[in-house]
Amino acid sequence: NAGVTQTPKFQVLKTGQSMTLQCAQDMNHEYMSWYRQDPGMGLRLIHYSVGAGITDQGEVPNGYNVSRSTTEDFPLRLLSAAPSQTSVYFCASSYLGPNTEAFFGQGTRLTVV
Amino acid sequence: GQQVMQIPQYQHVQEGEDFTTYCNSSTTLSNIQWYKQRPGGHPVFLIQLVKSGEVKKQKRLTFQFGEAKKNSSLHITATQTTDVGTYFCAGPSGGYQKVTFGIGTKLQVIP
Numbered sequence: 001n002a003g004v005t006q007t008p009k010f011q012v013l014k015t016g017q018s019m020t021l022q023c024a025q026d027m028n029h030e031y032m033s034w035y036r037q038d039p040g041m042g043l044r045l046i047h048y049s050v051g052a053g054i055t056d057q058g059e060v061p062n063g064y065n066v067s068r069s070t071t072e073d074f075p076l077r078l079l080s081a082a083p084s085q086t087s088v089y090f091c092a093s094s095y096l097g098p099n100t101e102a103f104f105g106q107g108t109r110l111t112v113v
Numbered sequence: 114g115q116q117v118m119q120i121p122q123y124q125h126v127q128e129g130e131d132f133t134t135y136c137n138s139s140t141t142l143s144n145i146q147w148y149k150q151r152p153g154g155h156p157v158f159l160i161q162l163v164k165s166g167e168v169k170k171q172k173r174l175t176f177q178f179g180e181a182k183k184n185s186s187l188h189i190t191a192t193q194t195t196d197v198g199t200y201f202c203a204g205p206s207g208g209y210q211k212v213t214f215g216i217g218t219k220l221q222v223i224p
Contacts, residue, residue, distance in 0.1 A: 035214075040122070042201065043156070043214040050210060058211060090155060098212040099144055099205050104155040 002026050006091050006105035013081040013112045021076040021108050023091030029103075031094045032074040036060065036087040037107075043090065049074055050097065081112045117204045119215030127223050132189040134218035136202035143205055145185045146212070147176060151198045159187075159200075192222045 007022045025032065033048040035058075045058030049068040063085060065077040074093075078085060091105040118137045126132050136145065144163040148156040160169055162178035162185060169176045173196075175188045189196055199217040206213040 033212075040216070042119075042216040045211055045213070048211060056210070059213075092156075097210070099146075099161075099209060101146070101158040101161065102148075102156075102212070104157070107155050 004091055004093055004103050004105040006089075006108050008108060009106060010109050011111070013078070013110065015081060015083060015112060017081050019078050019081065021078075021089055021091075021110075023074045023076065023105060024072050025074075025091075025093040025103070026072065027093060027095070027103065028071060029093035029095050030071065031097045031100075032068065033058070033092050033098065033102075034064070034066065034074070034076045035090045035092065036085075037090060038087050046076065046089075048098070078110075081110075083112045086110060086112045117202060117206075117213050117215045119202055119218060121218055122216060123219045123221070125221045125223060126192050128194060129191050132192050132196070132220055134187050134200050134202075134220075136185045136187075136204075136215050138183050138204055141182045143182075143209070145178060146203045147185075147187055148201045148203065148214075149198050150201065150217070154198075156201060189220075192220070194222050194224055196220060197222050 004025045030051045034046040035043040044060050047066040049055045089108045092102040094100045094102045146161045147159040150156045166180045167178040173190045177186045199219045201217045202215040203212045
């Protein structure tokens with residue numbers, strides 16, 4: 001099993017550009033989520049999904065969109081990148097919801113200049 | 114929303130010394146999870162505690178869940194260089210559809 005796959009691993013964007021961070025899992029997990037990790041701030045939840053067609057906001061959703069058209073995929077879209085979105089982004093999935101073991105992707109290191 | 118406080122934020126220890134990180138919540142938690150993130154890596158699940166007063170061991174790692182289910186600790190006995198990384202606790206929040214992570218404790222082990 002590949003587990004949770006994130007692409008790309010690294011990305012540099014100019015302010016105002018848009019892009020999509022991809023996340024796919026092959027474990028048939030219903031629950032998927034996106035976090036950003038900044039120094040001294042731990043992991044903060046951006047958006048999450050409890051199943052295909054259902055998404056909701058986390059702690060820091062502004063500037064990000066998500067959709068969940070299939071169980072496997074949960075892309076994160078940056079609408080108009082800002083330097084404040086420079087961060088490491090992690091996608092995670094879990095079988096029965098957030099209160100069970102979460103499997104994280106390798107992360108995407110995003111720099112907005 | 115639910116806040117999970119974690120201390121200390123950083124800890125340097127000599128190899129062979131013990132290490133403990135603490136996690137505290139203002140409200141009762143149904144469960145708490147612990148994760149480890151190696152430098153440059155991604156968080157990896159270590160364990161989940163669900164019962165009041167629960168103690169679980171994984172080799173040199175001992176996890177405890179408080180009697181009131183408001184605090185938890187991770188203790189590492191006789192640290193090794195392979196223990197280097199950041200340890201996070203995580204607890205449910207927002208109607209149990211979300212998890213809130215602590216800020217993490219970054220452990221450095223000096224050989």
